Amino acid sequence: MKILGQAKFFWTSVVLAVVFAVIMQFLIAGGSINQFYVNTLFFIGINIILAVSLHLIIGITGQFSIGHAGFLAVGAYASAIMTMKLSMPFPVALIVGGIAAAVAGLIIGIPTLRLRGDYLAIATLGFGEIVRIVFLNIDYVGGASGMTVSHLTTWPWLIGCVLLTIIVIVNFTNSTHGRACISIRENEIAADAMGINTTYYKVAAFALGAFFAGIAGALYAHNFYIIQPTNFGFLKSFDILIFVVLGGLGSMSGAVIAAILLTIISTYLQSYPELRMVIYSLVLIIMMLYRPQGLMGTKEITSFFKVGKSAKGRNAA
Amino acid sequence: MTQLLKVENAGIRFGGLKAVSDVNLELKKGELVGLIGPNGAGKTTFFNLLTGVYVPTEGSISLDGEKLNGLAPFKITKKGISRTFQNIRLFSELSVLDNVKVAYHALAKHSILSSIFRLPAHFSGEKEMEEKAIEFLKIFKLDNVLHEKAKNLPYGQQRRLEIARALAANPKLLLLDEPAAGMNPQETEELMNLIALIREKFNLTILLIEHDMLLVMGVCERIYVLDHGQLIAEGTPEQIRSNPKVIEAYLGEEVS
Amino acid sequence: MLKINDINVYYGNIHALKGVSLEINQGEIVTLIGANGAGKSTLLQTISGLLKPKTGEIIFENEHVAGKVAQSIVKRGISHVPEGRRVFANMSVEENLDLGAYLRKDKKGIKEDFEKVYQLFPRLEERRKQLSGTLSGGEQQMLAMGRALMARPRLLLLDEPSMGLAPLLVKTIFQIIEEINKTGTTILLVEQNANMALSIADRAYVIETGKIVASGSAEELSQSDQIRAAYLGGH
């Protein structure tokens, strides 16, 4: 019964999200939303995908990866090559971006995921840097000066990808496969002893997370006119990490909320150049000091509705 | 009774230290056997060999005639050995129910794709798992705390949950590492009853490590004694109780 | 020597000790028994300053020590052997013992105490240079007790010293506890192994879900049917 309830809740949310997407589409197409807000909205959407995809790796599977910008870069460049060099349509570029990043995830994940804790962190950080340096040295994609990319990211694609990411990752998490990943996070030795193929699930989570980071990369590349290796340095990886931790490790809604909040704060602070980063860093420090477990802790936003829901269930029965 | 586990000349070295060496041990289906020995004798290490946490540097281990050496722990679990740990290793942020569901994972029939796209296979698979897990937890009297996080349970219940979880992986052989550690005599007695009950119910073979002689002597049919990594005795509780080598190395003069 | 009046201790919202009072006299072995999660360790940690009571007082040799930091409590002569031994795994036996005497400055006295500890636990002397993480469980327990003795405590708090030990070692440990007590150290002993504990203790307290529910001489309590049923096993 609980599972049926879940299904119902799931489909209601999907329908609500689609309605929101369609309304927004009309507003944007009708020009009733300022372009600047639209752009901020796009940036938020991309950051949500990044946050949620990293949440799968760190929050759910417990693998401390801080090279996520590397996957973003792979997706951005792969998709940009598709549209700009090979004249492929945007949807193809999106998928290629995701797949290229997933492959990168496999390549880096298989050898390094046996590392633990901080050692894994530094290895993934190193991977991110290697990706950046590789693009820096390939003249085909413009080397250090980067690659100009046409603006092809549109609202339907963006919101579609955001929803797809969230749905896939929520569905994955709330299944026996997600539980397998969580058990690795909780206690790898015990997970192993319970018959979980830990390597398989670590790599799977890594590849899936990388896939969506690659999709985000494709959206990113086709929204900001130009991509350049310096956009994908380790500081970018930290930005994504911050979404996940600030939102609450293990809470996807937390990651989403943090991505929205921090993107808005950061965009708002653009107009205060002198103090921008000082304020931003203070916000970070203070939030962490007051809520070390993150905004949402390990809770999901849905858990706040649970009480009401179960009460309703009882009435019906 | 037929043979279930056969260990021949198994051993492992850590650098210079021979933590376990030349151990020969056999378990028949349905037996309840104890493994005792002084601290640091290599008992837990022996469990680690059986479950693949460590790969034996010598000898062979087979279950139901199949060789297990060198298999990854998760594969050994699938072949039918599961265990509890000396220091509790629950998935502490997961609920009691989910802890057990994780152990069912190996039996899950629905794929990642069916879960991601919420295909019917996902719903039926998850539903089956949930029902089985709840059924199961009833036996362990844990069904009143299904949605409690494992870390919030009192110690005794955590121990029980760990055993339940190990059993959910559907083993032929269950290994218990000091299940009564940190329990008072009263709680230990309850545990003894539980062990007897699950053995009946699931038709299990059990190998258990324990320092509490009341428990070991009370429930085990046979006992192996390990000292300095080697077996020094094997026999019924009565035989072990009076074995001078065991008395000297482990039990001390009088046994209560 | 030690007097605890009506202390309340919380972990966040969890009320772990509910108005606990108890008394220990000079030279005694007092044991505290109770089920898992009753609050035994919590009580010891509160005495040794790792936890602060919300209310209530702890008086040690006529001084109020409730809420003082651990360091000043060690200085006053209370040593705590924590649950699970907690030896410093990457340090040698000798270094661990040395840390036990961290607050002391009298080099000569420290040297004497090294000798004393080695006399009490000859096994430790054999393993002086070994990293303590590689010791067996029993040896670690000895080390933990030896380390606490290095502070020359007048009151020694022992938290489940027999946990996980082989029967032979359990006996040894209990013998050693009695020996330590004979040299004039007062002991508060927390044990699951209530039979054993009551056999060496002078007095005992029983704690249940954060409250003291019974107390008396060790003999009285081991006769009580209720206590027998709940803590001593129905044998």
Added chain:
Amino acid sequence: GCNSSASSDGEKGGTIKIGANLELSGGVASYGQSAKEGIELAIQEINKKGIDGKKLELVTVDNKSDAAEATSGALKLATQDKVVAMIGAATSTNTLAQVQIAQDNKIPLITPTATNATITFKDGKLNDFVFRTCFIDPFQGTVAANFATNDLKAKSAAVLIDSSSDYSKGLAASFKKAFKANGGKIVAEEAYVAKDTDFHATLTRIKAANPDYVFLPGFYEEVGLVVKQAREIGLTVPFMGGDGWDSPKLVDIAGAASLENTYITNHYSSGDSDKKVQDFVSAFKAKYDGKSPDAFGALGYDTVYFLADAIKRAGSSDPKKIQKALAETDGLELVSGKVKLDKNHDPIKAAVILEYVNGQQQYKTKVNP
């Protein structure tokens, strides 16, 4: 617009709103900040009199040295603040991220220092709303090559570029082409990236190639270190670079002794007796606690005057009219020289060659395009 309808055009209460979208934090914050100092000084000066009685109002956004932020900043300036013109970023990438927004919103975008050719002209198409105040790359490289061959009599040259900068690459490319055309030989080509600090290994390699001359088109932060370390390892041949060297900090970093036998091409010489230059330098020093301007500061300053001149000639603060006036700029006297725009919206300016002597820039020659 949702809530921005109240603040209408940039022309409000007698002010003209212009935007600046600069690298004020992040990796190349020092360039953006220098440009901002020049920009603010110019605005302060212009506002003493105003343009036809109207004052300039500057709206600054920080792009964190990041293209995505540059895009969003440009959108904010164009659609939120509704500025009449935008001053673009200090580096090419962050400027490229704004080009399309300027084109789409029909608001002129002038970059003070971004030299990449495709900013103004790409795939045979002119970005008609985009302008720049600086040279484009080829010119300086050619001037340097000719100077190396003719004045320094160099037969062989090494090139050391900042590979993270289009500017540096562009200069190097034109240098190589011209130097080879002059019959010279390139014996070593090495690269570094911005923020590197240790160049000993690379310089040791260059030394082994034994060039007569080293072309070093980079920015002063790294150039200072390169020259210093080159002299340390005994590489004493002449070094030469472009306007990216131009900063008083260069002398501090490299040390006057190391800078002996080094040359740059530049728009102007801060030691130039020209009144315009002298006034600028002293005004800059007065405003910023005795700090001397660098090339970013000077070009930022000029960009505002370039824009102001156009606004004045357009006689309106309509972005389209300003765009037209900007494109028609001819013979405007700026600190960095007399400016006329070519058909690609790139300024045609003379270059000077300066030599460092005792840590001072000394005027050598002037080269007209």
Added chain:
Amino acid sequence: MELIQQLVNGISLGSIYALIALGYTMVYGIVKLINFAHGDVFMVGAFIGFYSITILHLGFFPSLLISMVVCALFGVIIERIAYKPLRNATRIAALITAIGVSLFIEYGTIYLRGAQPEAYPSNLVPLKDLDVFGVKISGQSILILGTSIVLMILLQFIVHKTKIGKAMRAVSHDMDAARLMGINVNNTISATFAIGSALAGAAGVIFGMYYTKIEPLMGIIPGLKAFVAAVLGGIGIIPGAMTGGLLLGVIEALVSAAGYSLWRDGVAFVVLILILIFRPAGLFGKNIREKV
């Protein structure tokens, strides 16, 4: 000959990394915190040294000392304000705070004095350069190598032989047990941060002397490299940090020497990953499997 010269170049560069890595590894070894702000303390140290030389007109060594003292204090303050409240939180939370502190120091400095670089006066320490069979060894780089070796030995001595060192190790292993020994955990951790930050300060001044250019973001890359060096050697292991630093320097120099200077960091990271794959706890780290 060129190869030897390049090795010398690499060792000089590596000594700087080692110097910063020592402080990094020290703090990590005791508190288990990846102190991302370490590179920024290094930057602050460089500026303090600069201002004492140019404004207070002090010599190199007094300035070095002042910088070390101020940085030590600074490190302690950072720990007390930003890390101490998070001692019982997850380590990743502390890491995010460290990133926050790092940004705060960087941009706080920029806010106070702008982003433009500053240059140390040249010839602060007049040292002769050596010329050994055509290989040029700068006096300064010998000084740096010497300083880092001395500091390494000193640190190793402090941590392993002194009372405070024992307290540090005890705290690193088990804070509560350390408390029960009468160790003042807060002071011990402060001492750790003080020593680590003083080292960073020293490294900053020495960096300034050697490279002359300092700027508010100068700590990011050396901080990252030093972190890599510390991991390479095995985090928390003092001689490991030294070796890791030197190794990293030499790798970078050799890659540049081979004409692939743009691949330098890439190769360094590839080597790092390879080393970790074969030695998952770094060169000197024991890969202690969690005892089951």
